Amino acid sequence: MTNQTRLASTGELESIFQRELATDRWAATETAYALAVRHRDLGDWPASREWVEQCLRLLEGFPGETEEQVATTRMSVGGVSLPTYLHAGVVEARFGDLS
Template structure:
């Protein structure tokens, strides 16, 4: 028996992102990463880059001195797997030059 998880649509993730902006900025950064990944997987390169930039902007508001500072709180968002750690280096590694 296999279990498949439905991956959320970009629109669904965008709704989650908007809610998280008002309540939990770290969660919003994780969702922005998921949106960048989902957009990239759909071949929407410019949108992917915009979401990666949004994630980077949100991350700038958090400390990043220790692994605990940059450890993700969730394993996935909307069926999109998250890395164990979320910081500028991971974003640049996954999405290239996003400035």
């Protein structure tokens, strides 16, 4: 587990994502969002776009009709703040041309 007082590296987040993908797809979706943010903040646009796309693909597998269904379960992942609600509209609004 990463120390929440510092930003996790993209490598650390990718390891977390792989573990979560096998055990908790919603957590993996949140981590994919965090990876998209970290790569964007580092100026790695191609990697950010890949993680945006991964996040959107994962979101397709979840219902999204109510706030409860799209509410994030954590406030942050690896030091990256998550939105209160995570759905395609939020991802597209936050990443614009990258989505």
